[in-house]
Amino acid sequence: MIGGEGVRSDYWDQPAFETIRPRRLVAPVVFNSPHSGRVYPERFLAMTRLDHLSIRQSEDAFVDELFARAPHLGAPLLRAHFPRAYLDVNREPWELDPTMFAEPLSDRFNTTSPRVAAGLGTLARVVAENKPIYRDRLSLDDARMRIEGIYHPYHAALQKLLSESVTSFGLAVLIDCHSMPRIGKHGERATPDIVLGDRYGTTCAGPLVDLVETVFTAAGLRVARNRPYAGGFCTRTYGRPPHGVHALQIEISRHLYMNEATLEKHEGFETIKTLIERLIHTLIGLDLASLAGAAPLAQRAAE
Template sequence: MWSNPIPSDAAQPPFEVVAPADQRLPFVFNSPHSGRAYPADFLAASRLDERAIRRSEDTYVDELFLSVVPLGAPLMRAHFPRAWLDVNREPYELDPGMFDGELPPYANVRSMRVAGGLGTIARVVSENVEIYAHPLQVAEALDRIEGVYKPYHAALDTLLQATRQRFGFAVLVDCHSMPSSVRTAPGRVRADFVLGDRYGASCAPEIADAAATVLTELGYTVARNKPYAGGYITEHYGRPAEGLHALQVEINRGLYMNERNFQPTADFIRVAADIVAFARALSELPDGGLWPLGLAAE
Protein backbone atom coordinates (compact mmCIF):
# COMPACT_ATOMS: atom_id res chain seq x y z
CA MET A 1 0.00 0.00 0.00
CA TRP A 2 1.28 3.45 -0.92
CA SER A 3 -0.74 6.40 0.29
CA ASN A 4 -1.32 9.36 -1.99
CA PRO A 5 0.58 12.55 -1.11
CA ILE A 6 -1.14 15.19 0.99
CA PRO A 7 -3.17 17.23 -1.54
CA SER A 8 -1.84 20.70 -2.28
CA ASP A 9 -5.13 22.17 -1.07
CA ALA A 10 -4.55 20.55 2.34
CA ALA A 11 -7.89 18.72 2.13
CA GLN A 12 -6.43 16.04 4.39
CA PRO A 13 -5.38 17.38 7.78
CA PRO A 14 -1.84 16.52 8.88
CA PHE A 15 -3.19 14.75 11.97
CA GLU A 16 -6.45 13.89 13.63
CA VAL A 17 -7.99 12.85 16.93
CA VAL A 18 -10.35 9.90 16.66
CA ALA A 19 -12.50 10.37 19.72
CA PRO A 20 -15.23 8.25 21.28
CA ALA A 21 -18.67 9.75 21.73
CA ASP A 22 -17.98 9.64 25.46
CA GLN A 23 -14.50 9.21 26.93
CA ARG A 24 -14.91 6.51 29.57
CA LEU A 25 -11.26 5.68 30.17
CA PRO A 26 -8.39 7.79 31.56
CA PHE A 27 -6.21 6.81 28.58
CA VAL A 28 -5.00 8.74 25.55
CA PHE A 29 -3.44 6.69 22.74
CA ASN A 30 -1.02 8.42 20.37
CA SER A 31 0.50 7.20 17.09
CA PRO A 32 2.99 9.86 15.95
CA HIS A 33 4.96 7.84 13.38
CA SER A 34 2.32 5.94 11.41
CA GLY A 35 1.63 8.67 8.85
CA ARG A 36 1.66 7.48 5.24
CA ALA A 37 0.69 10.65 3.33
CA TYR A 38 3.86 11.89 1.67
CA PRO A 39 3.81 15.46 0.30
CA ALA A 40 4.61 15.61 -3.40
CA ASP A 41 7.32 18.26 -2.97
CA PHE A 42 8.96 16.14 -0.28
CA LEU A 43 9.09 13.12 -2.57
CA ALA A 44 10.52 15.30 -5.33
CA ALA A 45 13.27 16.56 -3.00
CA SER A 46 14.21 13.07 -1.84
CA ARG A 47 16.85 10.86 -3.40
CA LEU A 48 14.91 7.76 -2.29
CA ASP A 49 12.22 5.80 -4.08
CA GLU A 50 8.77 5.32 -2.60
CA ARG A 51 9.68 2.05 -0.88
CA ALA A 52 13.00 3.13 0.62
CA ILE A 53 11.65 6.35 2.10
CA ARG A 54 9.13 4.36 4.16
CA ARG A 55 11.71 2.47 6.22
CA SER A 56 11.28 4.65 9.30
CA GLU A 57 7.48 4.53 9.16
CA ASP A 58 5.47 2.82 11.92
CA THR A 59 3.22 1.31 9.29
CA TYR A 60 -0.34 0.44 10.40
CA VAL A 61 0.26 1.15 14.09
CA ASP A 62 -2.62 3.64 14.08
CA GLU A 63 -4.90 1.00 12.59
CA LEU A 64 -3.82 -1.60 15.14
CA PHE A 65 -4.86 0.73 17.95
CA LEU A 66 -7.97 2.17 16.30
CA SER A 67 -10.25 -0.29 18.08
CA VAL A 68 -9.47 1.27 21.45
CA VAL A 69 -11.79 4.13 20.53
CA PRO A 70 -15.03 2.12 21.03
CA LEU A 71 -13.71 1.21 24.47
CA GLY A 72 -13.91 4.90 25.36
CA ALA A 73 -10.39 6.24 24.76
CA PRO A 74 -9.26 8.78 22.13
CA LEU A 75 -6.59 7.96 19.57
CA MET A 76 -4.44 10.72 18.10
CA ARG A 77 -2.62 9.86 14.88
CA ALA A 78 -0.35 11.60 12.42
CA HIS A 79 -1.01 11.49 8.69
CA PHE A 80 2.30 13.15 7.83
CA PRO A 81 5.29 10.79 7.72
CA ARG A 82 8.04 10.66 10.29
CA ALA A 83 10.63 11.13 7.53
CA TRP A 84 9.07 14.55 6.83
CA LEU A 85 8.66 15.68 10.45
CA ASP A 86 9.27 13.84 13.72
CA VAL A 87 7.09 15.05 16.59
CA ASN A 88 8.83 12.61 18.94
CA ARG A 89 11.76 15.02 19.14
CA GLU A 90 12.33 18.39 20.73
CA PRO A 91 10.86 21.13 18.53
CA TYR A 92 14.22 22.29 17.20
CA GLU A 93 16.58 19.29 17.14
CA LEU A 94 18.16 20.18 13.81
CA ASP A 95 21.34 19.18 11.97
CA PRO A 96 23.05 22.32 10.59
CA GLY A 97 24.72 20.23 7.89
CA MET A 98 21.33 19.58 6.29
CA PHE A 99 20.45 23.18 5.62
CA ASP A 100 21.32 26.00 3.28
CA GLY A 101 21.35 28.88 5.72
CA GLU A 102 21.93 29.48 9.40
CA LEU A 103 19.74 27.83 12.02
CA PRO A 104 18.27 29.96 14.82
CA PRO A 105 20.46 30.16 17.95
CA TYR A 106 17.94 28.21 20.04
CA ALA A 107 18.19 25.10 17.85
CA ASN A 108 19.60 22.01 19.56
CA VAL A 109 22.30 20.97 17.09
CA ARG A 110 24.26 18.66 19.40
CA SER A 111 21.83 16.03 20.62
CA MET A 112 22.58 12.35 20.09
CA ARG A 113 19.49 12.12 17.90
CA VAL A 114 20.76 14.89 15.66
CA ALA A 115 24.14 13.16 15.49
CA GLY A 116 22.38 9.99 14.35
CA GLY A 117 20.52 11.85 11.61
CA LEU A 118 17.15 11.51 13.34
CA GLY A 119 16.31 15.00 14.52
CA THR A 120 13.03 16.87 14.22
CA ILE A 121 13.69 17.04 10.48
CA ALA A 122 15.37 13.70 9.81
CA ARG A 123 18.46 13.46 7.63
CA VAL A 124 18.20 9.69 7.19
CA VAL A 125 15.72 6.85 7.29
CA SER A 126 16.68 3.59 8.97
CA GLU A 127 20.04 2.05 8.09
CA ASN A 128 21.51 5.57 7.73
CA VAL A 129 20.14 6.08 4.23
CA GLU A 130 20.22 9.78 3.30
CA ILE A 131 16.82 11.28 2.46
CA TYR A 132 17.56 14.50 0.62
CA ALA A 133 19.32 15.05 -2.68
CA HIS A 134 20.16 18.67 -1.83
CA PRO A 135 20.29 20.90 1.28
CA LEU A 136 16.99 22.22 2.62
CA GLN A 137 16.18 25.84 3.20
CA VAL A 138 16.01 26.71 6.91
CA ALA A 139 12.63 28.34 6.33
CA GLU A 140 11.24 24.98 5.15
CA ALA A 141 12.16 23.31 8.44
CA LEU A 142 10.75 26.16 10.50
CA ASP A 143 7.51 26.09 8.50
CA ARG A 144 7.02 22.41 9.29
CA ILE A 145 7.68 23.02 12.97
CA GLU A 146 5.40 26.05 13.26
CA GLY A 147 2.67 24.70 11.00
CA VAL A 148 2.45 21.07 12.10
CA TYR A 149 4.74 20.19 15.02
CA LYS A 150 3.46 22.85 17.41
CA PRO A 151 -0.25 22.32 16.60
CA TYR A 152 0.25 18.56 17.03
CA HIS A 153 1.67 18.96 20.52
CA ALA A 154 -0.92 21.56 21.44
CA ALA A 155 -3.68 19.10 20.52
CA LEU A 156 -2.02 16.25 22.42
CA ASP A 157 -1.54 18.39 25.50
CA THR A 158 -5.18 19.48 25.36
CA LEU A 159 -6.30 15.84 25.27
CA LEU A 160 -4.14 14.93 28.25
CA GLN A 161 -5.19 17.92 30.33
CA ALA A 162 -8.88 17.27 29.64
CA THR A 163 -8.43 13.60 30.56
CA ARG A 164 -6.65 14.43 33.80
CA GLN A 165 -9.33 16.96 34.70
CA ARG A 166 -12.07 14.42 34.09
CA PHE A 167 -10.53 11.37 35.82
CA GLY A 168 -8.03 12.86 38.22
CA PHE A 169 -5.09 11.47 36.23
CA ALA A 170 -4.23 10.55 32.65
CA VAL A 171 -2.25 7.76 31.02
CA LEU A 172 -0.63 8.43 27.63
CA VAL A 173 0.15 5.30 25.63
CA ASP A 174 2.61 6.28 22.90
CA CYS A 175 2.33 3.71 20.12
CA HIS A 176 5.23 2.69 17.88
CA SER A 177 6.66 -0.24 15.94
CA MET A 178 10.14 -1.65 15.49
CA PRO A 179 11.93 -3.87 12.97
CA SER A 180 11.68 -7.56 13.79
CA SER A 181 15.42 -8.17 13.75
CA VAL A 182 18.53 -6.37 14.96
CA ARG A 183 20.42 -5.50 11.81
CA THR A 184 23.69 -5.01 13.67
CA ALA A 185 23.38 -8.57 15.00
CA PRO A 186 22.13 -10.83 12.18
CA GLY A 187 19.82 -13.58 13.35
CA ARG A 188 18.94 -11.81 16.59
CA VAL A 189 15.18 -11.33 16.87
CA ARG A 190 13.64 -8.66 19.06
CA ALA A 191 10.94 -9.19 21.66
CA ASP A 192 7.32 -8.96 20.56
CA PHE A 193 6.79 -5.79 22.60
CA VAL A 194 9.15 -3.30 24.22
CA LEU A 195 7.68 -1.11 26.95
CA GLY A 196 9.44 2.16 27.71
CA ASP A 197 8.86 4.22 30.84
CA ARG A 198 12.19 6.08 30.91
CA TYR A 199 13.40 3.56 33.51
CA GLY A 200 10.53 4.33 35.85
CA ALA A 201 10.54 8.11 35.44
CA SER A 202 7.55 8.61 33.11
CA CYS A 203 4.78 6.57 34.76
CA ALA A 204 3.84 4.85 37.98
CA PRO A 205 5.45 1.39 38.22
CA GLU A 206 2.01 -0.20 38.64
CA ILE A 207 1.11 0.83 35.08
CA ALA A 208 4.25 -0.51 33.39
CA ASP A 209 4.14 -3.70 35.48
CA ALA A 210 0.50 -4.30 34.62
CA ALA A 211 1.14 -3.67 30.91
CA ALA A 212 3.96 -6.22 30.89
CA THR A 213 1.82 -8.76 32.76
CA VAL A 214 -1.15 -8.38 30.41
CA LEU A 215 0.98 -8.76 27.27
CA THR A 216 2.78 -11.77 28.72
CA GLU A 217 -0.54 -13.42 29.56
CA LEU A 218 -1.62 -12.83 25.96
CA GLY A 219 1.35 -14.94 24.89
CA TYR A 220 3.87 -12.26 23.86
CA THR A 221 7.49 -11.77 24.85
CA VAL A 222 8.06 -8.43 26.54
CA ALA A 223 11.19 -6.34 27.14
CA ARG A 224 11.44 -3.26 29.32
CA ASN A 225 13.29 -0.08 28.27
CA LYS A 226 15.84 -1.85 26.08
CA PRO A 227 16.44 -0.93 23.36
CA TYR A 228 13.66 1.69 23.57
CA ALA A 229 13.13 3.55 26.85
CA GLY A 230 10.83 6.19 25.36
CA GLY A 231 11.44 9.27 23.25
CA TYR A 232 10.68 12.95 23.67
CA ILE A 233 6.91 12.43 23.98
CA THR A 234 7.24 9.93 26.81
CA GLU A 235 9.83 12.09 28.56
CA HIS A 236 8.00 15.37 28.05
CA TYR A 237 4.48 14.30 29.05
CA GLY A 238 5.30 11.68 31.66
CA ARG A 239 5.05 13.52 34.99
CA PRO A 240 3.66 10.98 37.49
CA ALA A 241 3.83 13.38 40.44
CA GLU A 242 1.38 15.59 38.54
CA GLY A 243 -0.98 12.77 37.60
CA LEU A 244 0.33 12.44 34.04
CA HIS A 245 1.70 9.03 33.14
CA ALA A 246 3.34 8.10 29.82
CA LEU A 247 4.24 4.63 28.55
CA GLN A 248 5.80 3.93 25.17
CA VAL A 249 4.75 0.70 23.45
CA GLU A 250 6.86 -0.70 20.61
CA ILE A 251 5.36 -3.55 18.56
CA ASN A 252 7.50 -5.95 16.55
CA ARG A 253 6.49 -5.40 12.91
CA GLY A 254 7.01 -9.05 12.12
CA LEU A 255 3.92 -9.83 14.19
CA TYR A 256 1.50 -8.19 11.80
CA MET A 257 3.11 -7.12 8.50
CA ASN A 258 5.50 -8.09 5.75
CA GLU A 259 8.45 -5.75 6.27
CA ARG A 260 9.63 -6.07 2.67
CA ASN A 261 6.45 -5.06 0.85
CA PHE A 262 4.65 -3.14 3.66
CA GLN A 263 1.56 -5.34 3.42
CA PRO A 264 -0.35 -6.53 6.51
CA THR A 265 -0.24 -10.27 7.05
CA ALA A 266 -3.03 -12.63 8.08
CA ASP A 267 -1.97 -12.11 11.71
CA PHE A 268 -2.89 -8.42 11.62
CA ILE A 269 -6.47 -9.09 12.80
CA ARG A 270 -5.29 -11.24 15.70
CA VAL A 271 -2.76 -8.65 16.87
CA ALA A 272 -5.36 -5.87 16.62
CA ALA A 273 -7.75 -7.95 18.73
CA ASP A 274 -5.01 -8.49 21.30
CA ILE A 275 -4.39 -4.75 21.43
CA VAL A 276 -8.05 -4.29 22.37
CA ALA A 277 -7.72 -6.99 25.04
CA PHE A 278 -4.58 -5.25 26.30
CA ALA A 279 -6.31 -1.87 26.57
CA ARG A 280 -9.40 -3.36 28.18
CA ALA A 281 -7.36 -5.28 30.76
CA LEU A 282 -5.37 -2.19 31.68
CA SER A 283 -8.51 -0.10 32.09
CA GLU A 284 -10.12 -2.70 34.35
CA LEU A 285 -7.23 -3.07 36.79
CA PRO A 286 -7.36 -3.53 39.68
CA ASP A 287 -10.30 -5.72 40.64
CA GLY A 288 -12.54 -4.69 37.77
CA GLY A 289 -12.30 -0.97 38.51
CA LEU A 290 -10.37 1.94 37.08
CA TRP A 291 -6.93 2.80 38.34
CA PRO A 292 -6.96 3.97 41.98
CA LEU A 293 -6.89 7.68 42.63
CA GLY A 294 -3.60 7.06 44.42
CA LEU A 295 -1.96 7.26 41.02
CA ALA A 296 -3.23 10.79 40.56
CA ALA A 297 -1.47 13.89 41.79
CA GLU A 298 -1.98 14.53 45.49
Protein backbone atom coordinates in the same frame (compact mmCIF):
# COMPACT_ATOMS: atom_id res chain seq x y z
CA MET B 1 -2.18 25.92 7.87
CA ILE B 2 0.60 28.30 6.88
CA GLY B 3 4.04 28.30 8.49
CA GLY B 4 7.34 29.99 7.76
CA GLU B 5 7.88 32.92 5.43
CA GLY B 6 6.53 32.27 1.96
CA VAL B 7 6.35 28.45 2.18
CA ARG B 8 2.80 27.14 1.94
CA SER B 9 1.98 24.17 4.12
CA ASP B 10 2.32 20.84 2.35
CA TYR B 11 -0.98 19.95 4.03
CA TRP B 12 -2.92 23.05 3.08
CA ASP B 13 -5.61 20.92 1.40
CA GLN B 14 -5.82 18.02 3.87
CA PRO B 15 -5.36 17.42 7.61
CA ALA B 16 -1.81 16.70 8.76
CA PHE B 17 -3.17 14.75 11.74
CA GLU B 18 -6.46 13.97 13.42
CA THR B 19 -7.97 13.40 16.83
CA ILE B 20 -10.52 10.58 16.88
CA ARG B 21 -12.72 11.01 19.93
CA PRO B 22 -15.08 8.49 21.50
CA ARG B 23 -18.78 9.27 21.69
CA ARG B 24 -18.38 9.07 25.46
CA LEU B 25 -15.08 9.35 27.33
CA VAL B 26 -15.02 6.45 29.78
CA ALA B 27 -11.40 6.37 30.98
CA PRO B 28 -8.38 8.68 31.36
CA VAL B 29 -6.36 6.85 28.70
CA VAL B 30 -5.06 8.71 25.63
CA PHE B 31 -3.54 6.79 22.72
CA ASN B 32 -0.99 8.54 20.51
CA SER B 33 0.35 7.22 17.19
CA PRO B 34 2.88 9.84 16.01
CA HIS B 35 4.85 7.75 13.49
CA SER B 36 2.22 5.84 11.52
CA GLY B 37 1.43 8.60 9.00
CA ARG B 38 1.57 7.58 5.36
CA VAL B 39 0.33 10.67 3.46
CA TYR B 40 3.39 11.81 1.51
CA PRO B 41 3.07 15.31 0.01
CA GLU B 42 4.01 15.58 -3.65
CA ARG B 43 6.42 18.42 -2.93
CA PHE B 44 8.22 16.31 -0.34
CA LEU B 45 8.47 13.33 -2.69
CA ALA B 46 10.00 15.62 -5.31
CA MET B 47 12.68 16.63 -2.79
CA THR B 48 13.75 13.10 -1.89
CA ARG B 49 16.22 10.86 -3.67
CA LEU B 50 14.48 7.73 -2.41
CA ASP B 51 11.87 5.54 -4.08
CA HIS B 52 8.43 5.22 -2.51
CA LEU B 53 9.21 1.99 -0.65
CA SER B 54 12.54 3.21 0.73
CA ILE B 55 11.10 6.48 2.04
CA ARG B 56 8.53 4.46 4.00
CA GLN B 57 11.12 2.48 5.99
CA SER B 58 10.86 4.88 8.94
CA GLU B 59 7.10 4.43 9.29
CA ASP B 60 5.53 2.71 12.24
CA ALA B 61 3.38 1.17 9.55
CA PHE B 62 -0.24 0.35 10.47
CA VAL B 63 0.19 1.07 14.19
CA ASP B 64 -2.76 3.47 14.04
CA GLU B 65 -4.83 0.61 12.62
CA LEU B 66 -3.74 -1.73 15.41
CA PHE B 67 -5.06 0.78 17.98
CA ALA B 68 -8.04 1.91 15.91
CA ARG B 69 -10.60 0.37 18.28
CA ALA B 70 -9.67 2.73 21.13
CA PRO B 71 -12.26 5.45 20.29
CA HIS B 72 -14.98 2.80 19.90
CA LEU B 73 -14.15 1.57 23.40
CA GLY B 74 -14.16 5.01 25.04
CA ALA B 75 -10.65 6.50 24.68
CA PRO B 76 -9.31 9.09 22.20
CA LEU B 77 -6.70 8.34 19.55
CA LEU B 78 -4.41 11.03 18.14
CA ARG B 79 -2.73 9.95 14.92
CA ALA B 80 -0.40 11.59 12.44
CA HIS B 81 -1.10 11.57 8.71
CA PHE B 82 2.28 13.13 7.93
CA PRO B 83 5.10 10.56 7.79
CA ARG B 84 7.96 10.35 10.23
CA ALA B 85 10.47 10.91 7.42
CA TYR B 86 8.83 14.31 6.88
CA LEU B 87 8.47 15.43 10.51
CA ASP B 88 9.12 13.67 13.80
CA VAL B 89 6.96 14.96 16.66
CA ASN B 90 8.70 12.57 19.06
CA ARG B 91 11.69 14.92 19.11
CA GLU B 92 12.32 18.36 20.57
CA PRO B 93 10.74 21.03 18.36
CA TRP B 94 14.01 22.45 17.00
CA GLU B 95 16.34 19.44 17.04
CA LEU B 96 17.92 20.10 13.64
CA ASP B 97 20.98 18.97 11.68
CA PRO B 98 22.89 22.04 10.40
CA THR B 99 24.25 20.09 7.41
CA MET B 100 20.69 19.82 6.04
CA PHE B 101 20.08 23.55 5.61
CA ALA B 102 21.24 26.20 3.19
CA GLU B 103 21.33 28.84 5.93
CA PRO B 104 23.42 28.64 9.13
CA LEU B 105 21.56 27.63 12.30
CA SER B 106 21.76 29.89 15.32
CA ASP B 107 22.34 28.82 18.93
CA ARG B 108 18.58 28.60 19.52
CA PHE B 109 18.54 25.28 17.68
CA ASN B 110 19.63 22.01 19.27
CA THR B 111 22.20 20.83 16.71
CA THR B 112 24.30 18.53 18.89
CA SER B 113 21.95 15.90 20.29
CA PRO B 114 22.69 12.19 19.73
CA ARG B 115 19.51 12.01 17.63
CA VAL B 116 20.74 14.76 15.32
CA ALA B 117 24.11 13.01 15.06
CA ALA B 118 22.29 9.85 13.98
CA GLY B 119 20.39 11.79 11.31
CA LEU B 120 17.11 11.45 13.17
CA GLY B 121 16.25 14.95 14.35
CA THR B 122 12.91 16.73 14.14
CA LEU B 123 13.44 16.77 10.38
CA ALA B 124 15.27 13.53 9.69
CA ARG B 125 18.31 13.42 7.41
CA VAL B 126 18.12 9.65 6.83
CA VAL B 127 15.67 6.78 6.94
CA ALA B 128 16.42 3.19 8.00
CA GLU B 129 19.78 1.74 6.96
CA ASN B 130 21.18 5.27 6.96
CA LYS B 131 19.78 6.21 3.55
CA PRO B 132 19.86 10.00 2.94
CA ILE B 133 16.41 11.47 2.30
CA TYR B 134 17.03 14.72 0.42
CA ARG B 135 18.63 15.62 -2.90
CA ASP B 136 19.47 19.19 -1.87
CA ARG B 137 19.64 21.30 1.25
CA LEU B 138 16.45 22.63 2.79
CA SER B 139 15.54 26.20 3.66
CA LEU B 140 14.83 27.26 7.22
CA ASP B 141 11.42 28.44 6.01
CA ASP B 142 10.66 24.81 5.18
CA ALA B 143 11.57 23.77 8.72
CA ARG B 144 9.45 26.58 10.19
CA MET B 145 6.50 25.57 8.04
CA ARG B 146 6.62 22.02 9.36
CA ILE B 147 7.43 22.83 12.98
CA GLU B 148 5.27 25.92 13.52
CA GLY B 149 2.46 24.73 11.25
CA ILE B 150 2.26 21.03 12.21
CA TYR B 151 4.54 20.09 15.12
CA HIS B 152 3.26 22.69 17.58
CA PRO B 153 -0.44 22.14 16.74
CA TYR B 154 0.09 18.38 17.11
CA HIS B 155 1.49 18.76 20.62
CA ALA B 156 -1.22 21.27 21.49
CA ALA B 157 -3.80 18.63 20.51
CA LEU B 158 -2.05 15.99 22.62
CA GLN B 159 -1.79 18.30 25.63
CA LYS B 160 -5.49 19.14 25.29
CA LEU B 161 -6.45 15.46 25.41
CA LEU B 162 -4.33 14.85 28.51
CA SER B 163 -5.68 17.96 30.23
CA GLU B 164 -9.24 16.87 29.50
CA SER B 165 -8.52 13.49 31.08
CA VAL B 166 -7.07 15.11 34.20
CA THR B 167 -10.09 17.39 34.46
CA SER B 168 -12.55 14.51 34.04
CA PHE B 169 -10.83 11.77 36.02
CA GLY B 170 -8.13 13.41 38.15
CA LEU B 171 -5.32 11.77 36.18
CA ALA B 172 -4.28 10.83 32.65
CA VAL B 173 -2.47 7.90 31.04
CA LEU B 174 -0.64 8.44 27.76
CA ILE B 175 0.04 5.32 25.71
CA ASP B 176 2.58 6.23 23.04
CA CYS B 177 2.15 3.67 20.27
CA HIS B 178 5.10 2.59 18.11
CA SER B 179 6.57 -0.30 16.15
CA MET B 180 10.17 -1.44 15.85
CA PRO B 181 12.23 -3.52 13.45
CA ARG B 182 12.90 -7.06 14.63
CA ILE B 183 15.66 -6.94 17.25
CA GLY B 184 18.39 -9.55 16.86
CA LYS B 185 18.37 -12.57 14.59
CA HIS B 186 15.44 -14.81 13.79
CA GLY B 187 15.15 -17.60 16.32
CA GLU B 188 17.10 -15.91 19.12
CA ARG B 189 15.27 -16.73 22.34
CA ALA B 190 16.12 -13.43 24.01
CA THR B 191 14.79 -11.28 21.18
CA PRO B 192 11.89 -9.18 22.54
CA ASP B 193 8.58 -8.91 20.71
CA ILE B 194 7.49 -5.91 22.79
CA VAL B 195 9.52 -3.18 24.46
CA LEU B 196 7.88 -1.06 27.16
CA GLY B 197 9.50 2.31 27.84
CA ASP B 198 8.88 4.29 31.01
CA ARG B 199 12.23 6.12 31.15
CA TYR B 200 13.55 3.59 33.67
CA GLY B 201 10.59 3.82 36.01
CA THR B 202 10.16 7.59 36.08
CA THR B 203 7.20 8.36 33.78
CA CYS B 204 4.58 5.78 34.75
CA ALA B 205 3.29 4.01 37.84
CA GLY B 206 4.89 0.60 38.24
CA PRO B 207 1.60 -1.35 38.58
CA LEU B 208 0.41 0.07 35.25
CA VAL B 209 3.56 -1.10 33.46
CA ASP B 210 3.18 -4.50 35.14
CA LEU B 211 -0.40 -4.71 33.92
CA VAL B 212 0.56 -3.95 30.31
CA GLU B 213 3.41 -6.46 30.43
CA THR B 214 1.05 -9.14 31.73
CA VAL B 215 -1.31 -8.67 28.78
CA PHE B 216 1.52 -9.31 26.33
CA THR B 217 3.23 -12.15 28.20
CA ALA B 218 -0.10 -13.94 28.65
CA ALA B 219 -0.28 -14.01 24.84
CA GLY B 220 3.11 -15.73 24.69
CA LEU B 221 5.13 -12.67 23.66
CA ARG B 222 8.56 -11.76 25.01
CA VAL B 223 8.60 -8.37 26.73
CA ALA B 224 11.58 -6.16 27.58
CA ARG B 225 11.63 -2.88 29.48
CA ASN B 226 13.53 0.24 28.43
CA ARG B 227 16.10 -1.60 26.32
CA PRO B 228 16.72 -0.64 23.64
CA TYR B 229 13.84 1.88 23.72
CA ALA B 230 13.25 3.74 26.99
CA GLY B 231 10.73 6.23 25.61
CA GLY B 232 11.19 9.32 23.47
CA PHE B 233 10.31 12.99 23.73
CA CYS B 234 6.57 12.40 24.27
CA THR B 235 7.11 9.90 27.07
CA ARG B 236 9.62 11.98 29.00
CA THR B 237 7.83 15.29 28.40
CA TYR B 238 4.30 14.30 29.36
CA GLY B 239 5.01 11.57 31.90
CA ARG B 240 4.72 13.35 35.26
CA PRO B 241 3.22 10.86 37.75
CA PRO B 242 3.46 13.26 40.75
CA HIS B 243 1.20 15.58 38.74
CA GLY B 244 -1.21 12.81 37.78
CA VAL B 245 0.00 12.15 34.22
CA HIS B 246 1.51 8.76 33.40
CA ALA B 247 3.21 7.99 30.09
CA LEU B 248 4.23 4.61 28.67
CA GLN B 249 5.77 3.91 25.28
CA ILE B 250 4.90 0.60 23.61
CA GLU B 251 7.08 -0.77 20.80
CA ILE B 252 5.66 -3.70 18.83
CA SER B 253 8.02 -5.75 16.67
CA ARG B 254 6.90 -5.36 13.07
CA HIS B 255 7.60 -8.97 12.17
CA LEU B 256 4.59 -9.96 14.29
CA TYR B 257 2.11 -8.37 11.89
CA MET B 258 3.79 -7.38 8.62
CA ASN B 259 6.49 -8.14 6.07
CA GLU B 260 9.25 -5.68 6.97
CA ALA B 261 10.70 -5.66 3.46
CA THR B 262 7.50 -5.07 1.47
CA LEU B 263 5.54 -3.23 4.23
CA GLU B 264 2.56 -5.49 3.64
CA LYS B 265 0.39 -6.93 6.39
CA HIS B 266 0.55 -10.69 6.82
CA GLU B 267 -1.66 -13.23 8.57
CA GLY B 268 -0.44 -12.11 12.00
CA PHE B 269 -2.01 -8.67 11.68
CA GLU B 270 -5.48 -9.65 12.90
CA THR B 271 -3.98 -11.63 15.78
CA ILE B 272 -1.99 -8.62 17.01
CA LYS B 273 -4.93 -6.28 16.45
CA THR B 274 -7.11 -8.55 18.62
CA LEU B 275 -4.42 -8.57 21.29
CA ILE B 276 -4.18 -4.77 21.22
CA GLU B 277 -7.95 -4.57 21.61
CA ARG B 278 -7.60 -6.76 24.69
CA LEU B 279 -4.94 -4.36 25.97
CA ILE B 280 -7.22 -1.37 25.37
CA HIS B 281 -10.04 -3.08 27.27
CA THR B 282 -7.64 -3.76 30.15
CA LEU B 283 -6.38 -0.19 30.30
CA ILE B 284 -9.85 1.29 30.13
CA GLY B 285 -10.91 -0.97 33.00
CA LEU B 286 -7.97 -0.12 35.25
CA ASP B 287 -8.52 0.78 38.88
CA LEU B 288 -8.11 4.56 39.02
CA ALA B 289 -7.87 4.65 42.81
CA SER B 290 -4.94 2.24 42.93
CA LEU B 291 -3.18 4.01 40.08
CA ALA B 292 -3.59 7.42 41.68
CA GLY B 293 -1.82 6.15 44.78
CA ALA B 294 0.91 4.22 43.02
CA ALA B 295 4.40 5.69 42.79
CA PRO B 296 6.73 5.14 39.83
CA LEU B 297 9.29 2.37 40.26
CA ALA B 298 12.19 4.82 40.54
CA GLN B 299 10.43 6.70 43.30
CA ARG B 300 9.58 3.50 45.17
CA ALA B 301 13.19 2.34 44.93
CA ALA B 302 14.38 5.61 46.46
CA GLU B 303 12.00 5.40 49.41
